[in-house]
Amino acid sequence: MSYVNQDSLVSTEWLADHLNAPDVRIVDATSFLPGTGRNAKAEYRDCHIPGAVFFDIDDVADETNELPHMIPSPEKFSSRVRKLGLGDGNRIVVYDANGGGMAACRVWWMFRLYGHEDVSVLDGGLPKWIAEGRQTDDLPPVPKERHFTPRMNNFLVRTVDQLIQNCKSQRELVVDARSAGRFAGTADEPREGLRKGHMPGSVNLPFNLLMDKDANFTFRSADEIKTIFDDAGIDFKKPLVASCGSGVTACVIAFAGHLIGESEIAVYDGSWTEWGSRHDTPIDSE
Numbered sequence: 001m002s003y004v005n006q007d008s009l010v011s012t013e014w015l016a017d018h019l020n021a022p023d024v025r026i027v028d029a030t031s032f033l034p035g036t037g038r039n040a041k042a043e044y045r046d047c048h049i050p051g052a053v054f055f056d057i058d059d060v061a062d063e064t065n066e067l068p069h070m071i072p073s074p075e076k077f078s079s080r081v082r083k084l085g086l087g088d089g090n091r092i093v094v095y096d097a098n099g100g101g102m103a104a105c106r107v108w109w110m111f112r113l114y115g116h117e118d119v120s121v122l123d124g125g126l127p128k129w130i131a132e133g134r135q136t137d138d139l140p141p142v143p144k145e146r147h148f149t150p151r152m153n154n155f156l157v158r159t160v161d162q163l164i165q166n167c168k169s170q171r172e173l174v175v176d177a178r179s180a181g182r183f184a185g186t187a188d189e190p191r192e193g194l195r196k197g198h199m200p201g202s203v204n205l206p207f208n209l210l211m212d213k214d215a216n217f218t219f220r221s222a223d224e225i226k227t228i229f230d231d232a233g234i235d236f237k238k239p240l241v242a243s244c245g246s247g248v249t250a251c252v253i254a255f256a257g258h259l260i261g262e263s264e265i266a267v268y269d270g271s272w273t274e275w276g277s278r279h280d281t282p283i284d285s286e
Contacts (some may be wrong), residue, residue: 001222003168004261006199009219010074010093010120012129019050023091026052027084030096030126031103031248033190043097046052050137053084055094056105057248064152067270068246069106071157074150087142088116095122095129099217102207105251109267115151121255128210134269143218156254158241158268160275166241167200167282168209174202175234177244177253177264182203185285190245194276205232207252225256236262243268 003009005279018024028048030040044054060080062070087093092111096103104121111119117156122129130136158172166172176198181187183204185196186214209228211217220228234240240257242250247269254265275281 001226001260003222003259005258005263008120008255008258009123012132012134015049015093015122015129019092023258025086025090025092026050027055027086027092027094027107028052028096028126029055029057029094029103029107031057031106032098035190040097045138045140046138047126047130048138048140049095049126050135051141052137053086053141053143055081055084057106057110058215060110061220066232067274069248070269071110071113074114074152077110078148078150079236081146082145083143085141085146087148090118091114092116092119092145093122094119095125097126098212099125099127099213101125101126101211101217101219101255102249102252105255106248109156109251109254113153115149115153121143124216124218128218131216155264156266158266160268160270160278160281163199163241163243163268163275164281165272170201172241172266173235173255174199174241174243174268175232175250176202176272177202177207177242177249178203179206180204182245182272185283189272189276191261191273194272195283196276197283199275200282200284202243204230205231205234205253207249208250210256219256219259222260225260229257229260240265241268242266243271245271246273247271 032038094104242253244250257265
């Protein structure tokens with residue numbers, strides 16, 4: 001079985017051959033959790049794929065919301081990406097330095113959310129690119145503004161109120177991308193002040209299972225991804241909603257599903273940072 005949407009995942013070889021293609025735009029979406037001591041923007045300035053612009057998921061966000069990197073209005077998204085030279089007619093390729101395409105998949109999902117379908121993730125990201133000895137740069141490009149037309153697809157995102165209602169109806173299956181320990185409530189959350197456990201009726205699929213850690217976190221084959229979804233008890237006959245800690249690794253679930261033809265997996269934007277911080281949200285553990 002090959003990927004159904006194989007153009008959504010590009011290889012380092014493909015990108016090396018298309019670095020100077022007039023319609024291709026490259027995006028560095030690297031983002032690190034608080035407390036790691038790493039600065040994504042500084043690392044981008046020191047080393048990035050030639051021509052890549054830096055997409056800060058904490059800047060291209062709703063800054064009026066206390067939750068981290070919540071989606072912005074269509075107008076703000078359009079304004080930010082336009083200034084990065086990303087717009088209508090572009091083939092956008094997103095990568096990150098995290099390994100496993102965590103933040104890259106978030107940006108991939110955001111572009112689809114705002115109606116831009118011609119967007120791909122670089123398999124293996126910057127770590128694989130560097131491991132292969134490919135060219136990097138420490139000079140950021142000067143992008144030329146390009147018009148971006150936002151066409152919001154609200155089906156791809158869920159709110160806390162929708163999921164509170166879903167706990168009663170169980171109409172949609174929530175797939176939790178966090179680790180097994182965090183899902184069970186036996187491991188601490190990386191952000192302080194959050195309750196432990198998971199949403200009633202949800203299933204656990206740790207996002208890192210979908211990548212091969214021994215091969216620069218490249219995505220597993222279509223057959224392997226399908227088996228991983230099956231083993232997690234995921235029934236594609238039900239609508240799916242991916243959740244995680246703060247709406248980033250949930251997008252890995254959405255992306256992996258898209259690769260095998262399940263392109264309508266929604267993402268709960270607030271994820272556990274929102275759910276676990278409230279006292280009106282039901283929680284199960286163990």
